[in-house]
Amino acid sequence: MRSNLPRLPRPPLPVFKGRLHDARTATVLGRALGAAIAVCFVTGLISHYLQQPPGWAADVLPSRPVWGYRLTQGLHVASGIAAIPLLLAKLWTVYPRLFVWPPARSVRQALERLSIGVLVASVLLQIVTGILNTVQWYPWPWNFRPVHWALAWVAAGALLLHIAVKAPVIAAHWSRRSPGTLELPAGDGPDRRAFVAAVGAAVGAVTLTTVGQSFTPLKDFDLLAPRHPDHGPQGLPINRTAAAAAITPDRLAGWRLHVAGPRPYELTLPQLRALAVHSAVLPIACVEGWSKSAHWTGVRVRDLLDRAGAPPGARLRVVSLQQHGAYAVMEMGASYARDPLTLLALSLNGEPLSLDHGFPARIIAPNRPGVLQTKWVSRLEVI
Structure with a gap:
């Protein structure tokens, strides 16, 4: 039975103005975020293979430099933490595209948006679970390490696909003098340079207040990290106590x-x-x-x-x-x-x-x- 009720018009989509939602800003933030993810991914590979080397590599993994794992794992955690404000700023810059209608005008655009969804979800999950791992809190039923390892490949693949799809846009807005045009009209919003500088300051702040747990010259600024390098028995931190290991x-x-x-x-x-x-x-x-x-x-x-x-x-x-x-x-x-x-x-x-x-x-x-x-x-x- 057909209803005689009048069809309500669809509410108008919001209009976003200002240079903070344009392709140039997204590209600037994307470069920094991509670099952080790349460092985190490569150092994560090193950590995985040092912890669980394949049979052919067990006898050839280098024992020098003595500080090698200290450097790579410190970079791994530091780059993961630095990615947090970069990712939030990047998502804020591009979120108006969530309101594009229709959501997919072609199969290509539908696949593009699907790949972006996979990228955002995997990177967010990697960062959140990685941060919880640094405090040794595991509120999930699965084993952290193999899931973190597998999800890293998903995130890396989705990032490479996203870069390939967006390569023309990235190239057009890579530098200040690129001939590309803004995708959204410029408005009276805050200046792009101030916004990017604020994001950079946030990255610097979270790095400065956490990296001292591995880079000991900055240990006096170690305010937000879960460990301080001087706190623990005999002046050295521990993760597992004798009581937790049932050693009496x-x-x-x-x-x-x-x-x-x-x-x-x-x-x-x-x-x-x-x-x-x-x-x-x-x-x-x-x-x-x-x-x-x-x-x-x-x-x-x-x-x-x-x-x-x-x-x-x-x-x-x-x-x-x-x-x-x-x-x-x-x-x-x-x-x-x-x-x-x-x-x-x-x-x-x-x-x-x-x-x-x-x-x-x-x-x-x-x-x-x-x-x-x-x-x-x-x-x-x-x-």
């Missing part, structure tokens, strides 16, 4: 280091301390973005392997007293196991390891993620 003095009673290899052996803590010890200044660099160098003393891992009769190219499996967790068992390629700076550390900054820092012994190796610097070591196995 009772479990450490009668501790022995078991070394499995062609010539297996065991060592008590006094026997381990009686071996030749070496010292090294090495950073702890965690995936959450914080890092700090410290003075470590202990026995070279390669000396322990030689005593067990390990061949030069052997890998090493390290087993912790920690019974639960993704990194209770860690494998180390030959390039790390044979590095003279890789230690089974017994002391930190001139004092015996505290329980939270892995007493009685822990791994410390150069250019390696903190999650692989295994604490509470109980067993070394030659592979």
Whole structure:
């Protein structure tokens, strides 16, 4: 039955004026946002492959420079944080296009808008979940790392597609002297330069107040980061306490280091301390973005392997007293196991390891993620 009610006219779409919603402003912000995403993506690849190297790369990953992972992971988190104000400003600049009617005039335009939707959703999800990871809060049912890894490829692919589709517009508005014309009429809104300067100031502010967790010369400005490099037992932060890992003095009673290899052996803590010890200044660099160098003393891992009769190219499996967790068992390629700076550390900054820092012994190796610097070591196995 047909209704006799009159059809109401569609409300008029809003009209947006001003240079802050034009293609030139969007291009300027897009360049900075694209650079931040590119740095975050590349350093994320480095972090992933250092944490979980493919079989062919396990023995060839470089253990030098010793500060390599500290630099790349610090850049990863810093660029991700810097992308927040850039992304919000970029979205504000282009959001009038949400009101374009009809929403798709052609198949090409429909695919373009779909790709933009995928790009915005994936980048927003990457940034939000990445920030929550830095504070170790996981209010979702999935495993963060594999999802973050897969979504990074989705975001990168969507970004490349968006750049390809928008290449003519980007080229036309790349520089101040480009011959392109404004897509929206210029109005009396705030000046573009002031707006871009404000966004730059926001990027600088969030970077300055967070990057000190890894770039320690700026640690006095570390106001918004979840970690301060000086706060923690023995002046060094920790992510997982002994209590969280169910490590108690009772479990450490009668501790022995078991070394499995062609010539297996065991060592008590006094026997381990009686071996030749070496010292090294090495950073702890965690995936959450914080890092700090410290003075470590202990026995070279390669000396322990030689005593067990390990061949030069052997890998090493390290087993912790920690019974639960993704990194209770860690494998180390030959390039790390044979590095003279890789230690089974017994002391930190001139004092015996505290329980939270892995007493009685822990791994410390150069250019390696903190999650692989295994604490509470109980067993070394030659592979």
